[in-house]
Amino acid sequence: MCPTPGARCRCVEKPARFQRVGATQRTGPNILRYGGFIFWKNPMTVLLALSFLACKDGFSIEDTQGNTASENSAPVIERISLSPELALTADSIVATVVSSDADGDSLTTTYAWSVDGQAAGTDSDTLAADLSAKGQKLTLQVTVGDGTESVSDTSEPLIIANTLPVIQSVRIGPPGATNRDDLFCSLPTPPSDADQDELTGTIVWTQNGIEVSALGADQVFAGDTILALQTEGDDVWSCRVTISDGEAQVTQSAEVTLPPSLEVLIIWDNAGLGTPGLVQALENAGLNVTLSDTDEISFTGKNPSLTNFDAVVHLNGTTYTGVMTESGQQALVNFVNAGGGYLHTEWNAYEVAANTNAATLASIQTLSRVSGSEALGHDYSVITAHPVVANVPTNFSTTGYCGGNIGVAVKGATALATEAIFGDAVAVMEVGAGRIVGFAHAANYQNEDSDPSEYCLADPNLLQLMVDSVYWTLE
Numbered sequence: 001m002c003p004t005p006g007a008r009c010r011c012v013e014k015p016a017r018f019q020r021v022g023a024t025q026r027t028g029p030n031i032l033r034y035g036g037f038i039f040w041k042n043p044m045t046v047l048l049a050l051s052f053l054a055c056k057d058g059f060s061i062e063d064t065q066g067n068t069a070s071e072n073s074a075p076v077i078e079r080i081s082l083s084p085e086l087a088l089t090a091d092s093i094v095a096t097v098v099s100s101d102a103d104g105d106s107l108t109t110t111y112a113w114s115v116d117g118q119a120a121g122t123d124s125d126t127l128a129a130d131l132s133a134k135g136q137k138l139t140l141q142v143t144v145g146d147g148t149e150s151v152s153d154t155s156e157p158l159i160i161a162n163t164l165p166v167i168q169s170v171r172i173g174p175p176g177a178t179n180r181d182d183l184f185c186s187l188p189t190p191p192s193d194a195d196q197d198e199l200t201g202t203i204v205w206t207q208n209g210i211e212v213s214a215l216g217a218d219q220v221f222a223g224d225t226i227l228a229l230q231t232e233g234d235d236v237w238s239c240r241v242t243i244s245d246g247e248a249q250v251t252q253s254a255e256v257t258l259p260p261s262l263e264v265l266i267i268w269d270n271a272g273l274g275t276p277g278l279v280q281a282l283e284n285a286g287l288n289v290t291l292s293d294t295d296e297i298s299f300t301g302k303n304p305s306l307t308n309f310d311a312v313v314h315l316n317g318t319t320y321t322g323v324m325t326e327s328g329q330q331a332l333v334n335f336v337n338a339g340g341g342y343l344h345t346e347w348n349a350y351e352v353a354a355n356t357n358a359a360t361l362a363s364i365q366t367l368s369r370v371s372g373s374e375a376l377g378h379d380y381s382v383i384t385a386h387p388v389v390a391n392v393p394t395n396f397s398t399t400g401y402c403g404g405n406i407g408v409a410v411k412g413a414t415a416l417a418t419e420a421i422f423g424d425a426v427a428v429m430e431v432g433a434g435r436i437v438g439f440a441h442a443a444n445y446q447n448e449d450s451d452p453s454e455y456c457l458a459d460p461n462l463l464q465l466m467v468d469s470v471y472w473t474l475e
């Protein structure tokens, strides 16, 4: 309005300091309506006309005495945006407000957040993360004032989205697992969810890329076990854990490659009788077992070659009638000196004592001979703590026929167990880089007419001793 009623008024440019930043040159009429400068002669016309006089931005009404009107332009809220656009439970929400004032007035902004329609009580451009959670709807009402007038506007609603569960890591243990170990898949840190959603999960094992079920415990959060009997040397095992919060799921895997199985050669006295049971026991313990091409008497060191074997089990029971070839004996001695494992049974001591042709074999025998024995049932006692005897009772009896050597451990060997008739019945010795375990029992001797349940090699404690012996020789 004209500051002096009835006076002549016009629109004049405001002093530059009041203009909006960015205003440059203004051209054209300064009057918003009725363009051009206006002088009014008729007072009635002036009054009527002045009620319509409005100046463009940056111009104010001034009368001919230089008095200016106090007309205010209200601030304008141009934009309210909330970020992040994909907001999660753990996010603080930040508002960006763009507002302006045609008069260049300094502006104050106030904020009123609401969460699901309830005032959040925060007058700040930031809503703290703990004031909102998954699924809640946020709006922000902004009020901008220029000291004279204020205007309000409300943001578009923002709904807090689901946060994925978190799996920190998946692990397969134990460290350095072999095919003798149960494999255990676990989450060292429990899975979490920022929304506190209830979590469910699955574990899927694959063996060389093929899905298999665990035979052990099946608890995603407590861990899942694959039993050693399900594993083989060179296996690649993968454990894939999937955790769901009901809306979305995450997956993480661990993988382990088992070392090759150890290779064991059985040089047999009889490939039947108790030998298949021994093969089975060794294989169940994770060993790869090969039978020699011939019986032990005919073993030459080339049927087969020992090159690819980690350990040799030498059964010399029913074949007491002959001594292994000299080249076979020498191959075994070389094998042990080079670090191979060697298990021998009787009648090695008998042949060494009775036959000069067995002289080469003598250097890898742990027992000397006084006499021999044939009996049904034997009573063993562990006398020295050792890995070889760690998994059998301190005292145990066998019920089958185990003919055997009566004697004592040779110089340099350590007796681990005795038997009531045999004397020293299990003895260990290290030769060169190799390890030897000798047994007084005579493998398949005396079993040709036995019921299979009476085979010496059917005895579970003797089989356990032989399995543990193979592993000890290869530690």
Ligand SMILES: [Ca+2]
Pocket (backbone or CB within 6 Å): 072, 073, 074, 075, 101, 102, 103, 104, 105, 146
């Ligand atoms: Ca203003």
Ligand SMILES: [Ca+2]
Pocket (backbone or CB within 6 Å): 162, 163, 164, 165, 193, 194, 195, 196, 197, 245
């Ligand atoms: Ca969630």
Ligand SMILES: [Ca+2]
Pocket (backbone or CB within 6 Å): 296, 297, 316, 319, 320, 321, 322, 323, 324, 351
């Ligand atoms: Ca023999």
